[in-house]
Amino acid sequence: MKPLVRNAALSGYIELSRSLGIDPRALMKRVGLDPVGLALQDRWIPGASVTELLELSATAAHREDFGLLLAERRRFANLGPISLVLREEPDVRSAVELLVRHERMYNELLHGRLTESGGLATVKVSLDPGDPRESREHREQHRDPRATRQAVELAVGAYHGFLRVFLGARWQPLSVCFTHSAPRDPAGHRRLLGPVVEFDREFNGIVLYAEELDTPNAMADPLLRDYARQYFASIAVGDDATELDRIRELIEVLLPTGRCSVEQAAGSLGVDRRTVHRHLAASGQTFSSLVNDTRTQLAEQLVANPRRSLTEISGLLGFSAPSAFSRWFRDQFGVSAREWRARRSGDGPVPN
Incomplete structure (x- = not known):
């Protein structure tokens, strides 16, 4: 690239x-x-x-x-x-x-x-x-x-x-x-x-x-x-950073914009979407699976922070509505984001 x-x-x-x-x-x-x-x-x-x-x-x-x-x-x-x-x-x-x-x-x-x-x-x-x-x-x-x-x-x-x-x-x-x-x-x-x-x-x-x-x-x-x-x-990126690392970093940046697509990622990398798919396939990934993996990692960090409201986290992870984020979180973690946070930090009020 x-x-x-x-x-x-x-x-x-x-x-x-x-x-x-x-x-x-x-x-x-x-x-x-x-x-x-x-x-x-x-x-x-x-x-x-x-x-x-x-x-x-x-x-x-x-x-x-x-x-x-x-x-x-x-x-x-x-x-x-x-x-x-x-x-x-x-x-x-x-x-x-x-x-x-x-x-x-x-x-x-x-x-x-x-x-x-x-x-x-x-x-x-x-x-x-x-x-x-x-x-x-x-x-x-x-x-x-x-x-x-x-x-x-x-x-x-x-x-x-x-x-x-x-x-x-x-x-x-x-x-x-x-x-x-x-x-x-x-x-x-x-x-x-x-x-x-x-x-x-x-x-x-x-x-x-x-x-x-x-x-x-x-x-x-x-x-x-x-x-x-x-x-x-x-956070330092060494010279051995892979193309998968670069695409993952782009996904983190694009998620809060609501425009996280393979086309946007390809444009930022200066290649076409087929090149992105080829690099991902070499690592056993698809763009959708990498987006989901990245969201999962970010969700663990964000939901664990009690100062972040769940509505705010929904937007940071690129969901169009809090309800979509709630359904996704339950599918990934087996419990609601509210319950997951309570288990991590102890019972207490959870901001909406």
Whole structure:
């Protein structure tokens, strides 16, 4: 399957587009993305569609710095759950290493690398939106850098903003490099990245003094670090995550929307429904059975929480009415949700 990115990669896209006088809805529809779906930050969408959308938007707005303008709107929390751990890392180096090591948790399109040599540190960024049936080396050699210009600048701009969170708003890198050529008017790039931005270089990324990576993280609370890392370890997605894992994650995201279908899942994965069915069949599953298994696991967690009303849980699990949820729960667990909760937590009032 082709690389995916979280919807959070487009955080601020609609507001930025409208401020520049272009129609975000029309452009998103053109590349097969659902504007309403952006409200679901953790939903996964095809990386190639995001890359194409950024290029179309830059052209429509006549802004060669569109990707950087979007990066400027990026917030720390847009990284998702990993941001909770990054805040507690002891220094800049460990935060960057963690971000690079777990980049698949928020962007499968992005490949970052941190290197140090001769007193300098380099954060290199590359994108890989190509056909996974080809080797990565082949894709790198035959890719037109103009097709990913805005996405690359968004990624480098986001890293630049990330480093400034730790090093301060006045911090300047030694150099910000891009492999593509300079824009006609570089004023926007120099405003956002400083006077050190360079084009037609051999890599995309940021160069800084290695000693700056030793800067302590002023946000960190040592008492919270172990808790943050334990939480992250429980949700981290490794490189060995299966296609079944990816589909299950999508089901969890889609259930509360009431639009959890194989078509929606396939669209988010950038494939057709037959491909989804084929991956599920290889694991002895169907889409319906996986939805049911996922609902069962979530129901155990949600119903056990006395602060959640059964009506609310019904909606979170994607049921059209509480009565449908009640019938399903009794079929799965042999008792009503109310009785099951009472047995787990002791007798007491159950919110409707």
